[in-house]
Amino acid sequence: MTKERFKELMQPIADGLFGKQKPYHMQQGTPPVVRPVGMIVEDLCTISDDEWAKYAFSREPLNGKFTDEQRVELTRKAMACGREYAERVVQEQGVRDPEKLAEKLGMKVDYPRMPQSTDRVLFAEFREPNKIHIYMDGVDKGEVLFAEPGVRHALTAQLDIKKLLLGHELFHWVEEKYRKEIWTRTYRLRLWEVGPVHNDSTVMVLGEIAAMAFTQALNNLRYSPYVMDAYLVYGYSPEAASALYEEMMTFAGRTPRLPEELEPA
Amino acid sequence: MEFIIGILLLLTFFGLAYYCIKGHNLMIGFLVITIAWTVLSLGGTAVSSADFLASNPVLTDTTLVKMLNAIYQSAPEGWGTTLVNVCWGAWFGRVLMETGIASTLIRKTVELGGDKPMVTIALLNIVTAIIFTAMTGAGPVIAIGVIVLPIMMSLGVPKAIAMFSFMESVAAGIYLNPVNFAQYRAFFIEPSEMEAFTLGWYAGKWGYAAVIISVVVATVLSGIFLKTSKTSHAWAAQTRGAAEQKDAPFYTLFLPIVPVALKIAFDFSVIGGFVIAGFLALFLCGKMKGSFAENCQLVNKLYYDGVVDTAPLVGFLLTLPMFNKVASYASPYFKVVLGPVMPKSELVVCVLFAVLLGLGLFRGPMTLVGCGAATLGVLSNVASFSVPFLYCVFAIPTITVNIGSCITQSWVAWGLAYTKVESKDYLKLSIPCAYIAGILLYVLTMVTMSGMGPEWFI
Numbered sequence: 001m002t003k004e005r006f007k008e009l010m011q012p013i014a015d016g017l018f019g020k021q022k023p024y025h026m027q028q029g030t031p032p033v034v035r036p037v038g039m040i041v042e043d044l045c046t047i048s049d050d051e052w053a054k055y056a057f058s059r060e061p062l063n064g065k066f067t068d069e070q071r072v073e074l075t076r077k078a079m080a081c082g083r084e085y086a087e088r089v090v091q092e093q094g095v096r097d098p099e100k101l102a103e104k105l106g107m108k109v110d111y112p113r114m115p116q117s118t119d120r121v122l123f124a125e126f127r128e129p130n131k132i133h134i135y136m137d138g139v140d141k142g143e144v145l146f147a148e149p150g151v152r153h154a155l156t157a158q159l160d161i162k163k164l165l166l167g168h169e170l171f172h173w174v175e176e177k178y179r180k181e182i183w184t185r186t187y188r189l190r191l192w193e194v195g196p197v198h199n200d201s202t203v204m205v206l207g208e209i210a211a212m213a214f215t216q217a218l219n220n221l222r223y224s225p226y227v228m229d230a231y232l233v234y235g236y237s238p239e240a241a242s243a244l245y246e247e248m249m250t251f252a253g254r255t256p257r258l259p260e261e262l263e264p265a
Numbered sequence: 266m267e268f269i270i271g272i273l274l275l276l277t278f279f280g281l282a283y284y285c286i287k288g289h290n291l292m293i294g295f296l297v298i299t300i301a302w303t304v305l306s307l308g309g310t311a312v313s314s315a316d317f318l319a320s321n322p323v324l325t326d327t328t329l330v331k332m333l334n335a336i337y338q339s340a341p342e343g344w345g346t347t348l349v350n351v352c353w354g355a356w357f358g359r360v361l362m363e364t365g366i367a368s369t370l371i372r373k374t375v376e377l378g379g380d381k382p383m384v385t386i387a388l389l390n391i392v393t394a395i396i397f398t399a400m401t402g403a404g405p406v407i408a409i410g411v412i413v414l415p416i417m418m419s420l421g422v423p424k425a426i427a428m429f430s431f432m433e434s435v436a437a438g439i440y441l442n443p444v445n446f447a448q449y450r451a452f453f454i455e456p457s458e459m460e461a462f463t464l465g466w467y468a469g470k471w472g473y474a475a476v477i478i479s480v481v482v483a484t485v486l487s488g489i490f491l492k493t494s495k496t497s498h499a500w501a502a503q504t505r506g507a508a509e510q511k512d513a514p515f516y517t518l519f520l521p522i523v524p525v526a527l528k529i530a531f532d533f534s535v536i537g538g539f540v541i542a543g544f545l546a547l548f549l550c551g552k553m554k555g556s557f558a559e560n561c562q563l564v565n566k567l568y569y570d571g572v573v574d575t576a577p578l579v580g581f582l583l584t585l586p587m588f589n590k591v592a593s594y595a596s597p598y599f600k601v602v603l604g605p606v607m608p609k610s611e612l613v614v615c616v617l618f619a620v621l622l623g624l625g626l627f628r629g630p631m632t633l634v635g636c637g638a639a640t641l642g643v644l645s646n647v648a649s650f651s652v653p654f655l656y657c658v659f660a661i662p663t664i665t666v667n668i669g670s671c672i673t674q675s676w677v678a679w680g681l682a683y684t685k686v687e688s689k690d691y692l693k694l695s696i697p698c699a700y701i702a703g704i705l706l707y708v709l710t711m712v713t714m715s716g717m718g719p720e721w722f723i
């Protein structure tokens with residue numbers, strides 16, 4: 001062990017003993033290889049609808065209850081549901097632009113700027129009955145990244161991050177409005193039964209998947225808005241975004257590329 | 266003259282309280298005040314009246330060097346036993362995380378409750394409390410937090426309520442945690458003293474009820490808060506903790522309670538329990554399938570991570586006993602000043618502490634892991650209470666108020682950053698909870714821990 005390595009290992013202990021009291025950050029395993037953001041979005045934009053199923057469900061509390069086949073099937077249904085309601089709302093209101101739609105539907109949208117921690121980056125939030133927060137800190141950082149090589153090409157000029165986030169949150173309002181009939185809320189999973197007693201539950205991630213399809217339709221995008229998970233995190237932490245990229249690619253059954261595999265432009 | 270020294274001591278005490286509340290380093294704070302109190306109390310003997318010295322032999326019946334040694338050498342050494350428990354507890358916490366036992370327990374719990382927020386919150390609170398009867402340190406709280414918090418939030422539970430419910434449940438479990446028990450017990454007596462005051466005895470008389478009261482209050486309050494709040498849906502990228510982890514085998518899920526159960530049932534060694542349950546977990550979950558060298562490395566790494574988890578506490582824990590010791594030399598002066606106004610009946614103590622619970626926040630004068638250690642030094646030296654009674658009186662502000670409800674607790678501070686809850690929004694939920702649970706716990710203390718026989722006094 002070299003002297004530097006020893007020092008590095010002792011540092012957290014020394015900080016604990018003599019440092020100022022500060023919020024705790026858990027040290028993580030080996031950091032992932034950082035990729036250029038252009039490579040990340042280029043690869044992620046090619047992931048198909050079905051291939052997003054495993055990643056989407058990995059954020060579902062009841063994920064352990066499903067097989068891979070079920071995950072794909074439910075993802076398809078949820079996406080169909082999201083698209084269906086997108087067309088329905090567009091028909092009813094006569095506009096497709098998420099900002100105009102939000103206005104017509106009487107939503108109260110605000111754009112707070114709030115710094116974020118990298119463990120969990122919050123993009124947007126819907127609060128019943130009609131409040132939507134779009135967190136601009138992440139949006140701004142994402143817009144700065146447009147200048148990076150390959151990003152604009154992969155994400156296309158069609159992308160407006162603010163509108164994409166807004167469209168997602170609008171779906172939660174739609175879901176609430178049609179909660180009696182909309183498939184994402186009527187689908188029930190039986191968790192357990194003992195004789196006549198049983199517990200049926202909705203599956204929260206279906207609403208999220210549908211919301212992604214909903215906003216994808218409103219924004220006319222060719223790729224899944226799930227790409228934003230990694231893209232917007234990149235603005236905060238290229239390491240965390242690269243880890244997400246690896247996770248998404250692996251869930252999609254693909255091999256994540258390494259930076260040196262980038263073809264010279 | 267002793268009256269003036271008493272006043273000076275009191276002023277330094279308020280100085281320390283201010284220093285703690287400002288969030289400065291506790292270790293240095295306690296080191297400085299220990300030195301100040303040493304100078305005042307021992308130097309004070311030169312200027313005090315003969316009557317005062319005659320009635321306080323603690324200040325005169327030994328040499329100066331012996332007294333200094335007692336403060337700066339024997340006292341921290343005496344805490345070595347406590348510290349060893351802390352390190353092993355931290356190791357065990359890391360084992361439960363590495364094997365996936367803790368996360369499997371959480372996931373299985375959610376699969377019972379499903380989308381009904383109140384059912385799932387209640388179940389999660391119970392399981393969280395049980396897990397934290399055995400796990401120690403900020404690392405495990407964060408590791409479980411990154412699983413539990415996103416689950417609650419994805420069920421539409423507002424982030425402040427999710428965070429509140431989780432943090433209070435962690436604190437509830439700590440009421441039965443053998444490591445914390447040993448740690449706080451050492452504030453009152455030497456580890457070898459009063460052998461009857463075991464975790465098992467304490468649990469039966471007070472601890473189980475304290476956990477139940479804490480979990481019930483946190484859950485009921487979460488329910489009430491939930492009723493008055495609006496559901497929310499967030500789009501957030503979770504960069505950690507979501508990764509797919511294999512389920513631990515179901516027959517390993519009882520392992521978290523093994524050390525505590527052994528300790529309570531047979532007064533079996535806590536560290537022995539950690540070692541047995543920890544290695545069982547590693548073997549049964551297939552973590553020991555590598556070569557001998559690899560296995561050693563894993564065990565070693567978990568130990569290292571665990572000790573780092575608790576490092577922020579260690580320096581403080583090793584300075585504190587010096588302070589506790591010097592407090593016994595300072596107490597004659599305090600008695601002169603505060604003797605007439607200090608509460609002497611158990612009922613008055615309970616009522617007073619219940620009213621002043623808020624002072625356990627921000628490392629104030631009620632919490633043992635803050636400048637409450639000084640309050641204890643004063644209280645236990647000017648009046649006589651049984652050890653178990655005093656233990657409970659101080660455990661309540663320490664655990665419910667400081668550890669569960671205060672933003673100066675390391676993992677609460679982490680949780681605020683993770684969930685993006687504002688400090689004030691958290692305190693709005695946690696302070697009512699601290700008062701309601703705290704008052705109920707003082708009632709419990711009066712019922713089961715008051716009026717004890719002479720064998721419980723020192």
Ligand SMILES: [Zn+2]
Nearest residue numbers: 211498499500
């Ligand atoms: Zn959503």
